[in-house]
Amino acid sequence: MEHDPAVTGLESFLARRGEPLLRTAMLLTGSKEAGEDLLQAGLERLLRHWQRIEGDPEGYLRRTLYNLAADGWRQQRAWRRRLRLLQSGTATSVADGTAEVDTRDALIRLLTQLPPRQRAVIVARYWEQLSEAETAEILGCSVGSVKASASRGLRRLRELSGTAPDAENDLDKEKAR
Amino acid sequence: MSTDIEQELRWAMERFTGDVRVPPGLAVKAYRHQQKRRVTTRAVAVAGTAAVVAAGGVAIAGVTGAFGSASPSPAQATYTASVVSHVQHALAASRVANLVEADRTVFAAGNSLQPIPTGLIGSAHGSGGRSSWPVSSSLSWSYRGTTKFSALTAAGQRAFDLELSVAHRTLSTTAVLYRDRTWWTSTPGIKLPGGNAGPPSGCVRGQDIVLRRGQGNGWPAFIRSQLACGAYTVMGRQVVGGVDAIKITGASGAFTFWVNPATYLPVQMTLPQQRTEFQWLSPTPANLAHLKVAPPAGFRQVPAPPEQSAR
Numbered sequence: 001m002e003h004d005p006a007v008t009g010l011e012s013f014l015a016r017r018g019e020p021l022l023r024t025a026m027l028l029t030g031s032k033e034a035g036e037d038l039l040q041a042g043l044e045r046l047l048r049h050w051q052r053i054e055g056d057p058e059g060y061l062r063r064t065l066y067n068l069a070a071d072g073w074r075q076q077r078a079w080r081r082r083l084r085l086l087q088s089g090t091a092t093s094v095a096d097g098t099a100e101v102d103t104r105d106a107l108i109r110l111l112t113q114l115p116p117r118q119r120a121v122i123v124a125r126y127w128e129q130l131s132e133a134e135t136a137e138i139l140g141c142s143v144g145s146v147k148a149s150a151s152r153g154l155r156r157l158r159e160l161s162g163t164a165p166d167a168e169n170d171l172d173k174e175k176a177r
Numbered sequence: 178m179s180t181d182i183e184q185e186l187r188w189a190m191e192r193f194t195g196d197v198r199v200p201p202g203l204a205v206k207a208y209r210h211q212q213k214r215r216v217t218t219r220a221v222a223v224a225g226t227a228a229v230v231a232a233g234g235v236a237i238a239g240v241t242g243a244f245g246s247a248s249p250s251p252a253q254a255t256y257t258a259s260v261v262s263h264v265q266h267a268l269a270a271s272r273v274a275n276l277v278e279a280d281r282t283v284f285a286a287g288n289s290l291q292p293i294p295t296g297l298i299g300s301a302h303g304s305g306g307r308s309s310w311p312v313s314s315s316l317s318w319s320y321r322g323t324t325k326f327s328a329l330t331a332a333g334q335r336a337f338d339l340e341l342s343v344a345h346r347t348l349s350t351t352a353v354l355y356r357d358r359t360w361w362t363s364t365p366g367i368k369l370p371g372g373n374a375g376p377p378s379g380c381v382r383g384q385d386i387v388l389r390r391g392q393g394n395g396w397p398a399f400i401r402s403q404l405a406c407g408a409y410t411v412m413g414r415q416v417v418g419g420v421d422a423i424k425i426t427g428a429s430g431a432f433t434f435w436v437n438p439a440t441y442l443p444v445q446m447t448l449p450q451q452r453t454e455f456q457w458l459s460p461t462p463a464n465l466a467h468l469k470v471a472p473p474a475g476f477r478q479v480p481a482p483p484e485q486s487a488r
Contacts (some may be wrong), residue, residue: 010204018199026194036200043207107182107189126183127190158182
């Protein structure tokens with residue numbers, strides 16, 4: 001099976017472009033484990049549709065990753081994982097002299113709290129540095145929707161990170177849902 | 178932080194994703210998982226028709242998309258478009274909806290088959306266990322919801338007969354095993370999907386192609402859809418079985434049909450390890466009589482084997 005041309009082609013492709021795609025998948029899901037799972041799910045779709053794809057398959061795979069993530073892929077499991085991340089995050093607060101680093105880690109944790117589509121927009125805009133039009137294209141939505149999601153996502157991140165009591169309350173509310 | 182949260186986000190993302198490596202074997206893992214999903218799909222597809230199925234390629238064959246396969250030349254593309262147009266005319270004529278499908282398949286050496294309640298399991302290397310029979314050829318008769326499949330040994334002796342019937346969307350199966358002088362019958366309890374049970378109309382490029390016997394009126398639509406979406410390419414004309422047939426090859430190159438240009442029904446198909454020749458006959462009482470499986474006197478009824486996936 002490993003000699004199947006599909007596998008050979010996929011391995012070659014991953015050797016060239018796998019790491020940036022895995023990074024994106026990690027950011028879309030909030031953990032390395034979930035990112036690998038998302039990337040694998042994307043690769044399976046790529047295998048199914050390979051011959052329909054002309055040229056470099058990266059664009060197809062990237063769109064697939066975003067759309068799987070935005071559609072709430074594995075939402076239930078991801079939600080439970082987010083709760084765990086959140087709990088450990090609040091337990092290990094930022095009083096150890098590495099506040100800046102911890103704040104950035106906390107931002108990632110807070111990023112995973114956003115609804116899937118807002119998170120996907122934030123990753124596309126601020127990680128991939130895509131324009132609003134490019135983000136709209138990859139997610140299959142309007143530029144207006146991208147603008148709204150980015151704006152709401154950033155506002156939510158500011159709320160959650162800027163005022164700890166409010167953030168805790170918000171998280172408690174979400175946890176209680 | 179909130180004064181420049183965008184920059185903070187970028188740094189956080191850099192830090193979070195630093196030093197990641199794609200785990201070795203992810204491509205193989207994805208491939209295996211995809212294969213597993215395909216097998217599951219296959220089993221459902223088989224259950225969804227009065228079909229004959231075998232992983233070794235009796236009536237179902239996996240066609241995996243090949244990376245970097247060549248696109249058809251402009252001349253081929255034009256020819257394909259022309260054929261698609263003609264198939265639409267053939268479809269409009271609807272002359273193929275009421276035919277008995279009779280086919281003969283010759284297998285490569287080492288092939289073995291096992292009848293199961295949902296069809297057949299095949300093995301290309303004779304490793305199917307004691308329930309498998311070495312089969313070098315088969316005869317199959319199909320009409321509407323019923324298929325009879327007779328497996329023959331290299332000596333031309335009958336190894337087993339298998340009848341699959343669908344009534345009210347429910348599959349029932351009867352097998353007569355000549356070597357053991359036994360027979361069994363089973364209703365696997367699978368509710369079949371309603372609607373058109375013909376070959377798939379969606380583009381099967383890079384996925385399994387599911388071939389089902391007894392779907393005469395589905396073949397032209399299947400061929401048209403596969404040509405239209407580019408999964409298959411018209412390769413030219415070739416005389417097969419006395420018919421100046423159109424040769425159509427799947428993108429992987431493993432799967433080839435020769436179709437009658439008048440009806441767009443297959444005349445012949447080749448898969449790895451097997452070749453099948455088709456005949457399309459009127460549903461006369463004599464032809465329909467071939468569809469029944471009847472246990473000979475003296476044969477003992479035994480429990481049906483457990484259901485299993487087609488692998």
